[in-house]
Amino acid sequence: MKVLIATDKPFAQVAVDGIRKEIEAAGYELALLEKYGEKAKLLQAVNDANALIIRSDVIDAEVFDAAPSLKIVVRAGAGYDNVDLAAATAHGVCVMNTPGQNSNAVAELVFGLMVMAVRNMYNGTSGKELKGKKLGIHAYGNVGRNVARVAKGFGMELYAYDAFCPKEVIEKDGVKAVDSVEELYSTCDVVSLHIPATAETKNSINYALVNLLPKGGLLVNTARKEIINETELIELMERRPDLKYVTDIMPAANDTFAAKFAGRYFSTPKKMGAQTAEANINAGIAAAKQIVGFFKEGCERFRVNK
Ligand code: 3PG
Numbered sequence: 001m002k003v004l005i006a007t008d009k010p011f012a013q014v015a016v017d018g019i020r021k022e023i024e025a026a027g028y029e030l031a032l033l034e035k036y037g038e039k040a041k042l043l044q045a046v047n048d049a050n051a052l053i054i055r056s057d058v059i060d061a062e063v064f065d066a067a068p069s070l071k072i073v074v075r076a077g078a079g080y081d082n083v084d085l086a087a088a089t090a091h092g093v094c095v096m097n098t099p100g101q102n103s104n105a106v107a108e109l110v111f112g113l114m115v116m117a118v119r120n121m122y123n124g125t126s127g128k129e130l131k132g133k134k135l136g137i138h139a140y141g142n143v144g145r146n147v148a149r150v151a152k153g154f155g156m157e158l159y160a161y162d163a164f165c166p167k168e169v170i171e172k173d174g175v176k177a178v179d180s181v182e183e184l185y186s187t188c189d190v191v192s193l194h195i196p197a198t199a200e201t202k203n204s205i206n207y208a209l210v211n212l213l214p215k216g217g218l219l220v221n222t223a224r225k226e227i228i229n230e231t232e233l234i235e236l237m238e239r240r241p242d243l244k245y246v247t248d249i250m251p252a253a254n255d256t257f258a259a260k261f262a263g264r265y266f267s268t269p270k271k272m273g274a275q276t277a278e279a280n281i282n283a284g285i286a287a288a289k290q291i292v293g294f295f296k297e298g299c300e301r302f303r304v305n306k
């Protein structure tokens with residue numbers, strides 16, 4: 001049985017070591033393809049793989065076609081919009097994610113970005129504090145919950161909107177569950193995005209929605225770039241010089257954002273939210289265990305395709 005780690009953005013070495021331990025203890029072989037850059041290298045490496053551990057690596061029909069022995073793909077992380085689920089099902093491949101395993105890392109980065117923004121990107125001028133400000137958590141999943149936990153330490157007032165999570169679950173954490181996404185944006189000084197990229201959410205963070213933010217509003221994106229309607233956000237930020245946007249996922253129009261909104265726009269050069277040793281260990285080892293459980297016990301917990 002051959003398990004391939006294919007990560008263009010590699011895990012910390014300590015996580016790779018931990019994955020290797022799990023895989024070898026099960027009697028399987030581990031292969032490693034890191035920083036592969038070109039898709040051709042990935043297509044070649046998956047040729048004899050029975051299982052695949054990935055991060056944001058794009059796994060499409062071409063990859064499944066090149067992997068005739070593949071039975072399972074585990075996305076070591078939360079979002080699986082990078083995997084073609086229909087193609088996986090058509091090829092008889094099980095796809096899983098590892099929910100919750102890297103969420104603290106992402107939540108901590110939310111505050112790294114947030115503090116940077118309210119302190120005017122550390123340009124030496126007088127900024128603002130987070131204490132007493134209203135924070136809107138847009139979707140109350142694993143990352144959203146961790147954001148709420150950390151925000152309490154900053155003394156922020158907490159609000160959340162989640163179309164699927166029951167209000168009682170949100171309010172049990174001392175977070176006010178608002179009735180609509182519009183209410184969240186019109187109420188909060190800062191909105192932090194934690195929605196996945198799906199057909200419904202793509203481009204949904206648009207002019208009309210972000211324009212509801214009160215004066216001096218801040219939008220923080222550690223989710224996905226596809227959820228932002230970039231053209232409309234640029235138009236809005238041109239009309240509203242009070243708004244700021246900080247993101248861990250570089251927009252397609254990064255150059256335009258950077259040129260037009262100096263001092264109120266920041267993007268990390270590479271998605272860094274889950275890029276910690278702890279998150280890599282948690283998600284990587286969970287992925288390895290899920291693969292072993294799948295082959296040895298037929299366990300399909302965390303399967304995301306039909
Ligand atoms: C996730 O969906 O788990 C995060 O966006 C992290 O993605 P990464 O593994 O590519 O850093």
